Amino acid sequence: MKFVVARSEILTRLESVSGAVASKSVKPILSGIYFSMKDESTIKLVATDLETAITTELKPKHIDGSCDFVIDARLVLEIVRNLPEGEVIFETEETNVVIRLGSAQFTLPTMDPGDFPDIEAAAGGLDFTVSVSSVELMIDRVIFCAARDEFMRNLNSVYWEFDDGYVRLVAADGFRMALSEERIDLSIEDHFLLTLKSMRDLQNSLKAAMSDIMRVVYDGSRVQFFFDGTEIVTKVVDAEFPDYKKVLPKSFKARVVLPAVTFSDAVRRASIAARLGSDSVKFEINDEEFKIIARSPDHGESIEVIKTSKEGDNIIIAFNPRFLSEAVKKVDSEMVELNFVDSNSPLQMNPVDIQGYTYIIMPIRLI
Amino acid sequence: MKFVVARSEILTRLESVSGAVASKSVKPILSGIYFSMKDESTIKLVATDLETAITTELKPKHIDGSCDFVIDARLVLEIVRNLPEGEVIFETEETNVVIRLGSAQFTLPTMDPGDFPDIEAAAGGLDFTVSVSSVELMIDRVIFCAARDEFMRNLNSVYWEFDDGYVRLVAADGFRMALSEERIDLSIEDHFLLTLKSMRDLQNSLKAAMSDIMRVVYDGSRVQFFFDGTEIVTKVVDAEFPDYKKVLPKSFKARVVLPAVTFSDAVRRASIAARLGSDSVKFEINDEEFKIIARSPDHGESIEVIKTSKEGDNIIIAFNPRFLSEAVKKVDSEMVELNFVDSNSPLQMNPVDIQGYTYIIMPIRLI
Numbered sequence: 001m002k003f004v005v006a007r008s009e010i011l012t013r014l015e016s017v018s019g020a021v022a023s024k025s026v027k028p029i030l031s032g033i034y035f036s037m038k039d040e041s042t043i044k045l046v047a048t049d050l051e052t053a054i055t056t057e058l059k060p061k062h063i064d065g066s067c068d069f070v071i072d073a074r075l076v077l078e079i080v081r082n083l084p085e086g087e088v089i090f091e092t093e094e095t096n097v098v099i100r101l102g103s104a105q106f107t108l109p110t111m112d113p114g115d116f117p118d119i120e121a122a123a124g125g126l127d128f129t130v131s132v133s134s135v136e137l138m139i140d141r142v143i144f145c146a147a148r149d150e151f152m153r154n155l156n157s158v159y160w161e162f163d164d165g166y167v168r169l170v171a172a173d174g175f176r177m178a179l180s181e182e183r184i185d186l187s188i189e190d191h192f193l194l195t196l197k198s199m200r201d202l203q204n205s206l207k208a209a210m211s212d213i214m215r216v217v218y219d220g221s222r223v224q225f226f227f228d229g230t231e232i233v234t235k236v237v238d239a240e241f242p243d244y245k246k247v248l249p250k251s252f253k254a255r256v257v258l259p260a261v262t263f264s265d266a267v268r269r270a271s272i273a274a275r276l277g278s279d280s281v282k283f284e285i286n287d288e289e290f291k292i293i294a295r296s297p298d299h300g301e302s303i304e305v306i307k308t309s310k311e312g313d314n315i316i317i318a319f320n321p322r323f324l325s326e327a328v329k330k331v332d333s334e335m336v337e338l339n340f341v342d343s344n345s346p347l348q349m350n351p352v353d354i355q356g357y358t359y360i361i362m363p364i365r366l367i
Numbered sequence: 368m369k370f371v372v373a374r375s376e377i378l379t380r381l382e383s384v385s386g387a388v389a390s391k392s393v394k395p396i397l398s399g400i401y402f403s404m405k406d407e408s409t410i411k412l413v414a415t416d417l418e419t420a421i422t423t424e425l426k427p428k429h430i431d432g433s434c435d436f437v438i439d440a441r442l443v444l445e446i447v448r449n450l451p452e453g454e455v456i457f458e459t460e461e462t463n464v465v466i467r468l469g470s471a472q473f474t475l476p477t478m479d480p481g482d483f484p485d486i487e488a489a490a491g492g493l494d495f496t497v498s499v500s501s502v503e504l505m506i507d508r509v510i511f512c513a514a515r516d517e518f519m520r521n522l523n524s525v526y527w528e529f530d531d532g533y534v535r536l537v538a539a540d541g542f543r544m545a546l547s548e549e550r551i552d553l554s555i556e557d558h559f560l561l562t563l564k565s566m567r568d569l570q571n572s573l574k575a576a577m578s579d580i581m582r583v584v585y586d587g588s589r590v591q592f593f594f595d596g597t598e599i600v601t602k603v604v605d606a607e608f609p610d611y612k613k614v615l616p617k618s619f620k621a622r623v624v625l626p627a628v629t630f631s632d633a634v635r636r637a638s639i640a641a642r643l644g645s646d647s648v649k650f651e652i653n654d655e656e657f658k659i660i661a662r663s664p665d666h667g668e669s670i671e672v673i674k675t676s677k678e679g680d681n682i683i684i685a686f687n688p689r690f691l692s693e694a695v696k697k698v699d700s701e702m703v704e705l706n707f708v709d710s711n712s713p714l715q716m717n718p719v720d721i722q723g724y725t726y727i728i729m730p731i732r733l734i
Contacts (some may be wrong), residue, residue, distance in 0.1 A: 034516045072666065075666055079639055079669075083636070084632070094613050103633065103673055104669070105669065105670045106667060106668070106670075107669070108666065108667040164493045208451055264412075265449075265451070266470065266471070269473075270447070272449065272473075276442075298476070299476070300475040301469075301471060302446075302474070303473075303474075305472075
């Protein structure tokens with residue numbers, strides 16, 4: 001078997017599937033990418049960690065014979081990355097694959113394709129299309145709030161909800177929550193929970209998407225995304241996502257609107273002293289001034305005073321500065337709106353003039 | 368006391384001295400920068416780790432009163448980095464320094480300037496000027512070959528030699544050596560050894576140098592560099608640098624000239640397989656071909672064949688690919704020359720058509 005493919009074409013495809021390769025696995029086969037024939041002009045590339053599988057299509061310039069082998073994902077990716085632009089030749093020689101371009105030649109041992117797990121597709125059920133760019137934006141707006149800890153299965157994930165003509169993504173880690181929604185032409189009520197890792201894989205693969213249409217299929221236990229000859233199938237997380245609606249404040253007692261950059265810069269500077277002390281920044285907000293205060297017993301304090309107007313009650317409240325920074329960074333609007341209830345209730349942060357996403361941040365109790 | 372200074376001006380000066388701040392020290396005062404008056408319009412900034420001291424001059428727009436305090440170097444640097452462009456106000460208030468710009472205000476505790484160590488200047492002896500750009504280039508060409516291990520005092524350093532109208536810098540770690548030299552209008556024979564850290568500090572401070580003239584003073588135990596209102600004084604290392612002339616091959620039996628980029632790319636690709644195996648790449652050189660071979664028992668092999676002409680004997684020899692890559696990266700010439708003696712003797716790598724620097728790399732013994 002031999003095929004010839006442009007280096008840029010195979011690099012894109014390898015990068016697209018490599019997210020699903022198991023990072024550490026007891027099964028060596030899961031560190032590989034499975035190359036097989038889809039049809040006489042198309043090679044299928046598959047990688048999986050048993051939770052998520054990514055399949056993509058490679059269109060070589062020539063294919064001689066039939067392709068059926070598994071090679072180490074990281075090694076082939078690193079080799080192709082380090083090749084110059086040109087036509088790469090892949091050729092099987094006994095139990096090896098030889099990769100050639102110009103003066104360079106690599107010989108890689110193959111693994112038995114018989115050991116590669118079968119990929120089960122989602123079998124019908126919910127079936128609809130969405131815009132790739134909308135999904136990319138929604139994932140980007142919420143994913144950083146998901147819990148990093150893999151043992152918190154219900155929070156190490158992103159919740160997808162279809163409700164009353166909206167698709168809604170929610171992520172939370174117990175200290176903060178992000179919610180992003182888009183109108184969608186679909187009158188269903190349903191929801192599923194997908195792992196943070198599968199959402200990162202989807203995000204990574206979507207970068208290479210050329211068309212803006214994505215098909216989504218959900219059969220009750222698996223979700224499958226189809227776009228541009230790439231398929232991602234992932235098992236839903238069998239855990240209960242918290243009732244996010246209970247976290248959303250019903251009404252507010254104070255509201256401040258200020259330039260997102262001013263707020264972001266002030267929080268970043270306050271973080272310097274906060275990091276050396278209690279890792280909290282305090283807001284003191286009255287009718288004319290928004291004070292951001294951070295103290296460290298040994299390293300002094302920082303006070304930043306922003307002149308701004310406030311509606312409603314005066315408020316004193318404290319937060320982890322990282323949660324503020326990470327959320328305001330995603331606010332894609334000139335002005336950010338901060339809505340408060342009281343010192344012990346969550347802050348709601350959202351862009352002004354842009355509907356569809358919001359951040360909820362729990363305060364740190366003031367002593 | 369109060370002074371007002373442009374943020375960019377104080378940032379440059381803080382970055383210039385901060386290299387000398389002790390990274391970990393039992394003496395807290397060494398984590399500080401000492402601010403004091405040089406004259407009525409100039410503030411002196413000093414930092415030291417007791418081996419090396421950097422002193423620089425700050426020219427504020429206004430100074431009220433006399434300045435004499437020590438503040439934490441990392442904290443003030445991080446604060447100034449995170450301020451917007453503008454005029455920064457420094458003001459002492461009791462035992463604190465308050466830093467203000469626009470809406471931001473930081474209060475930093477000060478340390479007692481009486482605890483700050485005295486900086487002893489080099490007292491006469493060898494005294495000459497060199498070009499800043501020459502010294503920068505020479506340091507850059509040799510510094511990566513110095514041993515990282517601080518306990519290898521004679522190799523965790525850069526050797527300076529003045530010999531027959533040349534200034535010569537040499538660094539070595541036992542596996543490789545770099546030598547760089549420049550003609551200098553100075554008829555002295557002398558040498559000193561300076562720590563790798565002090566050379567990095569000098570490199571870092573020279574980035575901000577505006578003029579190309581540097582004065583160097585050596586009194587037998589200290590070397591002092593003067594440029595643009597900045598002074599670096601550093602103790603010489605009291606250890607014997609190996610006789611580098613013994614390492615330089617006297618004659619060669621094989622010579623290959625090839626494009627530096629071709630060689631560098633080929634070594635980088637060979638490193639992929641080498642890293643997973645023995646961490647060595649083998650050269651097989653005959654009259655027509657330069658083969659670069661790397662093998663890993665479990666991950667296959669790479670062979671790169673470069674068509675090139677060779678003078679002299681055929682040769683088979685192996686190297687640590689990192690040493691080859693790091694050296695060829697510094698070869699500032701289109702063509703690189705590789706000179707060999709035999710399989711067990713060091714390789715000499717040097718640019719073609721540019722005099723004044725060369726790399727010596729020990730081979731790995733072939734089994």
